[in-house]
Amino acid sequence: MLLGFTSIVYFRYMQIVQQIIFVIVLAVAVYFFYRNVSKIRRNILLGRDEDRTDNKPERWKTMLKVAFGQSKMAARPIPAILHGFVYVGFILINIEVLEIIIDGIFGTHRVFAPLGKLYNVAISFFEILAVLVLIGCVLFLTRRFINRIPRFHNPEMKGWPTKDATIILITEIVLMAAILKMNATDQILQARGAEHYAQAGSFPVSQYLVPFFDSFSTSTLIVFERVFWWFHIIGILLFLNFLPYSKHFHIILAFPNTYYSDLKPKGQLGNIGSITNEVKMMMGMPDADPNAEPPVSFGAKDITDLTWKNIMDSYTCTECGRCTSECPANQTGKLLSPRKIMMDTRDRAEELGKRLDAGEDLNDGKNLLDYISKEELWACTSCNACTEACPVNINPLDIIVQMRQYLVMEKAEAPNELNMMFTNVENNGAPWQFPASDRDKWITEL
């Protein structure tokens, strides 16, 4: 054909250069991702230990149902459907990313093509998914910025959180568009019998983009196809590395976070074990252990007093705001926003993590109470609307209670009326100031 010996050599040369560049880009991307995920893991483990490894079958079941099956999203059907598009698209289009990575490393083109019919079905399915993801993301942007759904515009969403959301949605739109354009140019090259572009795939969506590219020469189209291909994979690798800096990290942590869900009834607050022994000693109970270490501190002043699961919760939060929109305190204008509790916890963990990165210790003279005010903490009714609403089983209430414990047992900073309630319980056995002797007075009135 027209390609002479030199151009074949040139082509092979270009091919090898591309492969080398690809392997380097991939290695750098994976390295940075690994490094940043390790940092998040380290930050999560700044929390105190808590055993969440019991009852494995129930844990797997919860993860499959809540994270994989998205069961809790169903409470709000419209976002559930749109999110379903993006979620299914994300999981399945990753199969195509796998092909792209293999092609990139080995210099092949559409390495899965020998699957024949199955490959065609898969590619057409991915194209339809790509369009659905695109539609999902456009509608998400519409809901956020045109319909202005209130939960996306609470005070804690100002600045980076909103920018973060916008970056995620626009990137996904751009990436999906790149797949379709890549396929459009590829199918023209296939039809023209260009070398290296074997007949493969079927393109129910991108076929409509063909007229935009059809007039270009084969060599220009090869450049286009390569640009879209590289743009797509580099975009994906950049997006991968954006995850650890973003609320979008939920796509990874949703799975472990639901696996390690609190399996107790929502109403059950854990009892502090070290206090149990103290109380037993005070009451002179025979099973008290006089040699047990007395508790060092009570409740949570900072993230290091919280459990690792509380911190994992905070990194899992994608700031959807379902918790806040269901919170009775927030709905009636109080300062408390369960989402902000999670965001503050994560921001504080990040702050301490950065100190560790810089080789400093954890004592920066600040704590979580610099982020979360007492007014927020005391507004909670412990109603569990937030934990019920969270699609990935995050528990803001657990953090609120631990911080209250710190305020009450370490700082004696409960609101006055609550101190009175404590005194009444202690003295009269009831939260009000009634004489204990009147407790059964009602039986005389039957």
Next chain:
Amino acid sequence: MSENIHVPTVAELNNKGETPEVLFWVGCAGSFDERAQKITKAMAKILAHIGVKFAILGKEETCTGDPAKRAGNEFLFQMQAMNNIAIMNGYGITKIITTCPHCFNTIKNEYPELGGNYDVIHHTTYIQELIDQGKLTFGKGDYKGKKITYHDSCYLGRANGIYDAPRRILEKLDAELVELKRCKAKGLCCGAGGAQIFKEAENGSKEINVERAEEALETKASVFAANCPFCMTMLRDGVKHFNKEDEVEVLDLAELVANANDL
């Protein structure tokens, strides 16, 4: 009926060498709050009516520690818990019925780890079981076709997943249940939990109980059914806020059942 029901204390039975089949855990609200006492009395009448051998702890009962725990005072909670557990275990209590979902939640979920293991039943579940067993029937039909709305308390609903039992009681009363916009797992709190009822609410645009009462009033129901003495207080205050106390009655399910049986 209802002449001279005698409610024995566990100590009284113990002196006779007996233990009750069920302990009726009254709770602080049910013991001291004037309105909640009516719920307590209704429940006592139901228990007497079906002839189960029950007793109360009387002056030996003290706060479960729930409000202290939710307000962050774990010490006080555990002291209360262990005192109560020592007393109940001393009497060999095995089964507890309570009209307060906070007491229910705490004794059922938080006492076992501290040595208190009992079969704890909220009164709505107990009543529903009595109906299922044919021990409680409603002949009169006081509430037949009456529009009733039902408020899920957080500690019975989300906290413990009990949504059906109270609704089945209303069904048996032949009432027309009108669900609130926010109900069951999405039910809106009355504003009392987490020790809120013992303090002024934080600054905001509205009281939570007013928001909830407003929603209940929208249903045009003439009875708001509750299952919790604290919700009772909050909902009644909310209804008063709208000056609707002459049109709307807030009643506990125990009261509805007792009324329907002329107890």
